[in-house]
Amino acid sequence: MVVCGDDALAHRLAAELRDVYGERVTLVVPSAREPHRPRIPPPARALGRAGALLGRVSAAMVRPSPLPSEAPGDGAEPPEETVRILEAAQPDDAALTEAGIAGAGALALVYDDDELNIHAALRARRLNPRLRLVIRLYNRKLGQHLEELLDQAAAVAALGSGDGGDAEGADASTTVLSDADTVAPALAGAAVAGTSKVIEADGLLLRAVERTPVPPGRPGEPGLCTLALLPASAGDPAGATGAAAGDEGPVLLPDEAATAAATGCGTVVLETVSYTGRPVRRRWLRGRGAPLASLFSRRLRWSLAGVVGTVLALAVASSLTLGEDPMHAVYLSLLDLFAINDPALNEPAPRKVLQLLSGLTGLLLLPVLVAAAFEGLGTFRSASALRRPPRGLSGHVVLLGLGKVGTRVLARLHEMGIPVVCIEGDPEARGIALARRLRVPTVLGDVTQEGVLEAAMIERAATLLALTSEDTTNLEASLYARSVHPRLRVTLRLFDDRFATAVYRTLRAAHPGALTRSRSVTYLAAPAFAGAMMGREILGAIPVERRVLLIARFAVRGQAALEGRTVAEVLRPGRLRVLAVDTSTPDDPEPDAAAAATPPPAERTPARLVHELGDDYVLRPQDRVLLVATRQGLGDLHARNRGTVAGAGPGRGDRAGQV
Numbered sequence: 001m002v003v004c005g006d007d008a009l010a011h012r013l014a015a016e017l018r019d020v021y022g023e024r025v026t027l028v029v030p031s032a033r034e035p036h037r038p039r040i041p042p043p044a045r046a047l048g049r050a051g052a053l054l055g056r057v058s059a060a061m062v063r064p065s066p067l068p069s070e071a072p073g074d075g076a077e078p079p080e081e082t083v084r085i086l087e088a089a090q091p092d093d094a095a096l097t098e099a100g101i102a103g104a105g106a107l108a109l110v111y112d113d114d115e116l117n118i119h120a121a122l123r124a125r126r127l128n129p130r131l132r133l134v135i136r137l138y139n140r141k142l143g144q145h146l147e148e149l150l151d152q153a154a155a156v157a158a159l160g161s162g163d164g165g166d167a168e169g170a171d172a173s174t175t176v177l178s179d180a181d182t183v184a185p186a187l188a189g190a191a192v193a194g195t196s197k198v199i200e201a202d203g204l205l206l207r208a209v210e211r212t213p214v215p216p217g218r219p220g221e222p223g224l225c226t227l228a229l230l231p232a233s234a235g236d237p238a239g240a241t242g243a244a245a246g247d248e249g250p251v252l253l254p255d256e257a258a259t260a261a262a263t264g265c266g267t268v269v270l271e272t273v274s275y276t277g278r279p280v281r282r283r284w285l286r287g288r289g290a291p292l293a294s295l296f297s298r299r300l301r302w303s304l305a306g307v308v309g310t311v312l313a314l315a316v317a318s319s320l321t322l323g324e325d326p327m328h329a330v331y332l333s334l335l336d337l338f339a340i341n342d343p344a345l346n347e348p349a350p351r352k353v354l355q356l357l358s359g360l361t362g363l364l365l366l367p368v369l370v371a372a373a374f375e376g377l378g379t380f381r382s383a384s385a386l387r388r389p390p391r392g393l394s395g396h397v398v399l400l401g402l403g404k405v406g407t408r409v410l411a412r413l414h415e416m417g418i419p420v421v422c423i424e425g426d427p428e429a430r431g432i433a434l435a436r437r438l439r440v441p442t443v444l445g446d447v448t449q450e451g452v453l454e455a456a457m458i459e460r461a462a463t464l465l466a467l468t469s470e471d472t473t474n475l476e477a478s479l480y481a482r483s484v485h486p487r488l489r490v491t492l493r494l495f496d497d498r499f500a501t502a503v504y505r506t507l508r509a510a511h512p513g514a515l516t517r518s519r520s521v522t523y524l525a526a527p528a529f530a531g532a533m534m535g536r537e538i539l540g541a542i543p544v545e546r547r548v549l550l551i552a553r554f555a556v557r558g559q560a561a562l563e564g565r566t567v568a569e570v571l572r573p574g575r576l577r578v579l580a581v582d583t584s585t586p587d588d589p590e591p592d593a594a595a596a597a598t599p600p601p602a603e604r605t606p607a608r609l610v611h612e613l614g615d616d617y618v619l620r621p622q623d624r625v626l627l628v629a630t631r632q633g634l635g636d637l638h639a640r641n642r643g644t645v646a647g648a649g650p651g652r653g654d655r656a657g658q659v
Contacts (some may be wrong), residue, residue, distance in 0.1 A: 001533060002099045004028040004091045004120060005110035008495055009136070010178060012526040013108055013533075020635035021534060026084045026099045028091060031168070052499030091120035093580055097129060106132040106533040110179075114138055118146060121174075125150050127153050129157030133174045134532045150174040175532040179525035180465050184408035186543050188416070190491045190517050191397050191409075191465040204580060204626070206606055207271050208542045213264045224609065225577060226259045227628065228544045229254050230266035235298070252630055253571040268544055272609070272653070275533055298421050300375055303368045306354075310361050311337060314354055321350040337362040387420050389441040394460040396421055400447055400477050401468035402431025405521055409467060414438050421456045423447055443646070447477045454485065463489040477508070494518040501567070524548060527631050540639030542628075549581075551628055553635070557621040562635050568615035570625075580607035581617065582624040587619055 001023045010029060017023040088095035091109065101107060107124050109117040114137050131457065133150060137143040141282045154172040208227060219243050229251040250268075251258060259267075265329045311333055319329040335341035336358030364521040394421035399410055406422075407430050413420050422435050435442045445452040447468075458464065464481045466474035471494050478490045490507070494500040500518040507516045524541055527550055529540040542549040554561045562570060565576050607626055610617075619625065 002028065002096075002101060002104045002107045003110065004095075004099075004108065005112075006030050007110075007112050007135075008522045009110045009525060009529070010108075012522040013110060013529050015511060016526045016530040016631070018082055022496065022635070024084075026086055026104075027129065028088050028095060028099050030089055031087060040187070042212060055594055056263065058293070060458045074082045086382060091123070091204075092129065093115070093123055096120070096124055101127050101131065104304065106134065106535075107532055108134040108136075108529055110136040114142070116593060117144075121146070121150060125153050125157075129170045132533065132535060134529055135176045136179060136529070137175065137176050138178050138180060140582050143178070147174045147176050149280060156464065160181075172462070173535070177525075177529055177532060178408075178465050179529075180404040180408040182526040182528045183405065183519070183521050184412045187405070187409050187467065187491065187493075188517055189413040190519060190543065191413070191463045191482065191489075197590070204234045204272060204609075206579070208268055208549075211267050211269055211273060213266050219485070224272055224579065224629075226267050227255050227270050228268040229259065229262045230268065230545075236446055246517070250547065250551060251543060251574070252547065253572075253574050253577050254629065254634075258573065265545075268542075274356070274640045297375060300368070300371055303552070307361065307365050307368060311358075311611060314358055314361070316353070318354050321354075322348070333358050337365065352434075356586055386436055386442040386444065387439055387457070389443070389457050392423070392455055393419065393441075395419070396455070396457070396460075397463045397465055398423065398461045400436065400464065400466040400474070401493075402429045402442075403467070403469060404430060405432055406467045407431035409465065410434060410438075410440065413658045414440065423452060423456050432589045447473065453477065453481055458487050458488070461485065461488060463491065465491050467493045469493075471496060478503075482507070482511055489515045490517070492518045493521060495520050495522065516520065519543060530631075533632070539626075547630075549628055549630060551626070552633055552634060554625050554627060556619045556623045556625060559637065561620055562619050562625060565619055566615060567610055567613065567617050567619070570619070571615075571635075572633060576627060576629040576637060578610055578625055580626040582607040582612055583613075583620075583625075585622040585624075 001019050003010050003017070003025060005011075005013070005027075006029060014025045014027045015023050052285075078224050086095065086099055088098075091111075109120045109124075111117050111120070117135050117137060121133055123135060124131055134145065135143070137146065151172075151174050155172075158172070158337070202647060205226070210230070229248065244288065251262075254262070257631060273484075283399075288386060312328070314336075315326065315330040315333045317492045318324055318333060319326045322329075322417070324332070333354070334343065336355045339362055340358060344355045347355075376381055397413060399406060399420050399422045400414070402410065402422055404425040410420060410422065410431055411434065420440055422431070423438055424435075424442065424444060425446045426432075426445055430443070434440075441456075443455045445455070447453060460479050462477060462580075466477050468474055474494065478492055480487055482490065492500075492503065495502065503516070503518060524543060527541060528550055531552065537553045538550055539553060540551045555561065567581075568580050570576065607624070627634075627637075
């Protein structure tokens with residue numbers, strides 16, 4: 001495997017391929033001496049009023065603690081003795097050739113520059129048409145076109161060389177991923193409802209929810225399966241030191257015996273979600289409703305309505321007192337209103353009175369029309385300006401940072417109809433245009449300066465989502481926000497695992513009644529990129545504290561650990577569990593006939609859940625299974641260099657291993 005990149009994702013991905021899948025990796029980076037991770041300044045760079053808490057964080061960091069990982073070395077840079085590191089300023093032909101691209105199985109291009117990744121992908125496809133490509137691109141539309149282009153290039157090269165069959169077997173596919181798109185659902189779910197998340201797979205809607213401990217003797221709410229047992233001593237489900245230290249961490253994918261024996265523990269349960277009743281119509285968001293509402297204020301609209309009502313009242317009075325036709329009475333009232341009618345000198349007294357009242361109404365109408373003109377002009381002038389947080393706003397999410405990740409999270413929160421107030425220090429940041437288009441209130445300013453968080457109404461917010469690329473900036477914002485709002489839910493984007501461990505300990509000690517979570521973008525994105533390099537289909541990731549459970553779809557055919565085994569035999573507590581099975585393909589021993597009989601995804605019936613099939617159901621070669629697994633469990637199931645499986649006979653699935 002070859003990984004080319006210039007930031008932390010390249011190192012995380014190389015470690016993932018090495019530790020989970022046991023692959024030989026060549027890591028191409030601009031400089032092997034750069035750690036490519038956020039640097040943590042010394043405590044002397046004060047955090048204002050949160051300086052005392054930062055001192056406690058620094059003291060906690062001095063105490064040694066293991067990394068919060070599922071495998072040794074996770075989150076650290078790959079050591080040179082197991083990962084070959086190649087320094088190259090650019091991924092040109094010479095660098096790719098030296099990295100061994102001609103004999104590589106897959107290439108990941110994870111530079112932070114989309115254009116650089118595209119150029120490198122074109123070079124790699126020319127040098128090795130049979131290579132599986134995984135490309136990191138932020139532009140989703142461009143990524144779709146690039147996938148088609150590179151796949152067509154691989155097909156043409158295979159036909160031209162006359163080894164189309166071998167090229168097909170090599171799976172020369174192209175996968176375009178965005179780390180921001182991959183982690184946005186997890187970050188939005190952490191901000192709103194902990195690890196709650198909805199994943200759509202094979203016609204099913206699955207949601208992972210956190211549940212509080214159930215008192216002894218009271219049955220818990222049923223779910224599809226229990227994904228994790230949370231630490232019993234943690235008031236904050238995501239803040240237990242065990243998640244980082246390993247002594248009280250969550251138990252992933254427990255079996256029924258472990259679940260029944262756990263008392264006083266919170267759980268993460270997977271549930272099925274179904275729609276009932278009529279679909280809910282999407283409500284108009286403020287500032288995007290009817291044109292009249294967006295152009296004119298409510299006070300001005302009521303003023304215009306009062307003038308119109310007065311004119312109608314005068315017309316009715318004129319029609320009743322003078323016996324005129326109603327339409328003619330309205331016409332005369334309008335002429336009097338705009339002072340273009342002849343004076344009623346020789347008219348009856350009621351007519352004179354009505355004309356005076358119409359003139360007075362016309363004087364009142366003039367400032368209303370002027371105000372309408374100014375308001376309409378101001379609306380058009382401010383259409384391109386950022387909104388300020390409205391008065392009375394509460395229960396909202398304060399989103400700090402509108403970079404690549406923050407922009408995607410903002411779009412996801414907006415789709416969910418959740419009120420958001422953004423904070424960004426760079427007026428030219430990527431997400432400013434999106435915030436302006438969506439009319440999301442945004443505060444421009446340095447979050448480290450006093451008054452910025454107050455302008456975002458942090459004291460009345462429900463959640464702070466700190467997503468800048470600097471660990472210390474996110475920490476400073478969270479500490480100061482907690483000093484203003486002690487029970488605020490905080491979700492931090494932190495890369496360094498030891499730093500995250502110290503933050504957990506300190507914030508739990510200082511604010512035991514508040515919820516604190518930390519997420520690493522590269523930690524969440526690396527499994528999806530590694531899975532794509534291995535040729536598998538990962539549908540989503542469910543974060544449990546700082547660990548990750550993966551939802552993946554597998555074809556049973558060719559998988560020694562799945563084919564011919566029962567669902568109970570596939571179960572590996574702590575690593576792997578079958579959620580559902582797609583049984584829509586009929587029985588057919590011939591692979592080609594089975595593939596031809598498989599209906600397209602749009603016509604395929606929803607997969608059947610495990611409790612519907614039973615644990616004794618034997619997986620057929622033409623079935624497709626939906627799995628939830630840890631990264632190690634997924635690596636054991638589908639290792640690239642698997643030759644056979646130890647104990648391949650039925651009934652020995654729990655001891656299956658790699659040879």
